Amino acid sequence: MKPKRKIQTDLIHAGEEEKVDHSVVFPIxxxxxxxxQDESAYEDIRYxxxxxxxxxxxxxxxxxxxxxxxxxxxxxxxxAAISATLxxxxxxxxxxxxxxxxxxxxxxxFVEDLPDFGISVDFIDGNRPESWAAKIREKTRVIxxxxxxxxxxxxxxxxxxxxxxxxxxxxxxxxxxxxxxxxYRPLDHGYDxxxxxxxxxxxxxxxxxxxCIISTHERIERIVRRLNHIGPTLDPHACFLLQRGLKTLxxxxxxxxxxxxxxxxxxxQHEKVARVHYAGLPAHPQHRRAGRLFxxxxxxxxxxxxxxxxxxxxxxxxxxxxxxxxxxxxxETLITRPAITSHAGLTDAQCQALGISQGLIRVAVGIExxxxxxxxxxxxxxxx
Ligand SMILES: *Cc1c(COP(=O)(O)O)cnc(C)c1O
Numbered sequence: 001m002k003p004k005r006k007i008q009t010d011l012i013h014a015g016e017e018e019k020v021d022h023s024v025v026f027p028i029x030x031x032x033x034x035x036x037q038d039e040s041a042y043e044d045i046r047y048x049x050x051x052x053x054x055x056x057x058x059x060x061x062x063x064x065x066x067x068x069x070x071x072x073x074x075x076x077x078x079x080a081a082i083s084a085t086l087x088x089x090x091x092x093x094x095x096x097x098x099x100x101x102x103x104x105x106x107x108x109x110f111v112e113d114l115p116d117f118g119i120s121v122d123f124i125d126g127n128r129p130e131s132w133a134a135k136i137r138e139k140t141r142v143i144x145x146x147x148x149x150x151x152x153x154x155x156x157x158x159x160x161x162x163x164x165x166x167x168x169x170x171x172x173x174x175x176x177x178x179x180x181x182x183x184y185r186p187l188d189h190g191y192d193x194x195x196x197x198x199x200x201x202x203x204x205x206x207x208x209x210x211x212c213i214i215s216t217h218e219r220i221e222r223i224v225r226r227l228n229h230i231g232p233t234l235d236p237h238a239c240f241l242l243q244r245g246l247k248t249l250x251x252x253x254x255x256x257x258x259x260x261x262x263x264x265x266x267x268x269q270h271e272k273v274a275r276v277h278y279a280g281l282p283a284h285p286q287h288r289r290a291g292r293l294f295x296x297x298x299x300x301x302x303x304x305x306x307x308x309x310x311x312x313x314x315x316x317x318x319x320x321x322x323x324x325x326x327x328x329x330x331x332e333t334l335i336t337r338p339a340i341t342s343h344a345g346l347t348d349a350q351c352q353a354l355g356i357s358q359g360l361i362r363v364a365v366g367i368e369x370x371x372x373x374x375x376x377x378x379x380x381x382x383x384x
Contacts, residue, residue, distance in 0.1 A: 007066055007181060008250045015061030020054075028240045029054045043225065048236070050228050055239035060212075062246060063202075067181045068188055069214035073224050074239060078177065078197025079105050080232035081211030083113075085193060087230070088223040089142050089171055092118035096142045097135055097170070099126045099156055101149040101354055103197075104342050106175065110144075126156025127286070132164055143170045147179030147186070148290075151302045151338040151362040152277045152355055155286035158293060162190035177201070177329075182253040183296040187214065200329030201299070203245035204252050208238045252331065252367055256299030259370040263363065264301045266374050272311070272381050276303045300328055302338070302362040311384050312337060312359040318380035321373055328364030333373060336362050 005013075016026050031053070034046030046052060051060075051073055064072035075081040086109070090096060098110050100123040110121045122135045126145055143165050145156050158174070165172035173193040174186045180201040186194045196202055198210035213223055227233070234242070257280075264278035279290035280297035290297055305311045316324055322335035326342060336342070339351050339358045351358070365373065 010062070010065045011249050012247050014065035015058040026055070026058050026240075026243065028236050030236055043228065049231055049233045051224055051233055053236055053239075055236040055243075056234070059239045059243050062243065063212050064214060066246070066249075067194055067214040068185055069194065070217045071220035072212055072214040073220055073227065074198065074234045074242065075211040075213065075227065076232040076234050076238075077209045078175075078195070078199055078211035079109070080227075080230075081195045081197070081213045082106055082175065083109055084223055084227045084230060084232065085173060085195060085213055086114065086119075086142070086144075087117075088219075088226040089173070089193075090114070090119050093139055094142075095120045095122065095137045095140045096144060097122055097124050097132065097140060098144045099124060099146060099149070101126075101152070101154070102144075102146060103150055103175065103177075104345065106144075106146075108345075126161070127154070129157050129160040129164060133168075136168055140168065140170060142173055144173045144175075146175045147177070147184055148279065148298060148300075150178065150300070150342065151360060153178075153279050153284070153298070153300060153302065155279055155290045155293070157289070158186075158189065159289075165192075166190070178298055178300060179294065180249065180253050180298070180329075182250055183257065183294045183298055189293070192216075193219065198242055199327065201253060201256075202249060202329075203242045204249065204330060205241070205245055206327060206330035206332065206334075208241050210234050210238055210242050253296065253299065255367045255370075256365050257296035259365045259367075259373060260299045260301050260363075261297060262370050263365060263373060263377065264303075266377065267301075267303050270378075270381055272306055272384055274304045274306045277301060299365045300362065301365075302360055304357055304360050305384070307384065308357070308359040312361050314384060315361065315380055318383050319376050320380075321368055321376045322363065330364075331367045333366040333368060334364045338362050 032048045039045050060072045124132050162172050171192045174191045175195045176186050177197045177200050194214040196212050198212050261280045264276050267273045268276045278301040322333040325334050326336050
């Protein structure tokens with residue numbers, strides 16, 4: 001067996017050992033179908049929707065290696081990865097425990113869609129392990145959490161989740177989009193299934209929508225069968241772009257970790273800033289846990305101004321470098337107000353209950369010069 005290489009090396013080379021026609025870069029196979037080789041099983045037919053094109057094979061192998069999993073599969077969006085996983089692991093009558101502060105699309109899937117298939121859901125507070133056991137039912141099969149919550153960057157008791165899951169025979173699933181495999185390796189910490197919205201850090205350039213799932217051979221095989229029937233396959237060109245984006249993941253995330261830390265510290269010291277949410281700050285409620293589990297605190301932070309709502313709107317228009325847009329994980333810095341974007345579907349009271357004030361601003365830092373970014377925020381704050 002080859003020695004396990006470091007993630008920086010795997011990002012470049014894993015899955016790509018075999019060169020096609022001496023091409024250094026793995027090419028795009030823009031073909032919906034492939035010549036029959038007397039395949040006997042449906043899954044073995046070479047057809048693009050069946051997730052077995054050369055672009056899929058190489059990219060899936062790379063992602064599995066990077067995340068230290070046995071197998072992986074890419075999907076046409078992060079939501080496709082999440083829904084296909086849940087529809088593979090759960091069936092009518094089953095019950096699932098989910099963290100109470102999830103990405104909006106995932107939350108909607110749990111409360112609007114899964115109940116239509118007879119799958120019931122209960123919410124848990126990721127930081128109160130003593131309250132979880134009371135929610136277990138005979139048919140509880142899965143526990144679903146995120147590495148860090150959006151937009152307050154809270155860190156659930158991720159270690160207790162694994163212990164609890166395995167004590168109760170549950171499958172532990174984590175959406176590691178905010179963690180990235182650079183900062184956190186859930187499978188090494190006992191999680192059974194790791195999911196990403198590859199739209200974000202893995203691709204890193206805000207130019208495709210994609211997702212991926214990493215787990216054991218057996219579980220990925222089961223998920224792929226379901227994916228093949230539902231149909232959210234990533235197209236070969238998007239596979240190519242994701243594969244290219246992945247090569248710089250380590251460089252980008254290291255830069256983003258450093259910039260987000262510097263921006264958090266700078267904002268915290270500013271007299272016009274009331275609060276900063278970032279796990280890299282010692283005052284963050286789960287700073288010690290995050291420091292123990294993660295090798296970096298990520299590229300997303302959020303903050304509130306003392307002046308509140310009006311000042312927040314003004315600041316958004318005063319900053320020059322950040323672009324006002326949803327999403328995160330790209331090379332460009334993006335800025336949003338969650339109360340009017342990702343959490344717009346919630347009432348004021350619901351937002352307040354989650355700790356999301358109307359004036360809360362979220363920043364997803366890119367890879368611009370950190371000096372320029374800090375100066376830009378400094379100038380914008382001085383004009384308020
Ligand atoms: C964006 C995001 C998703 C959904 O991913 P899409 O690629 O937009 O489908 C899921 N989870 C988290 C944490 C996200 O940030």
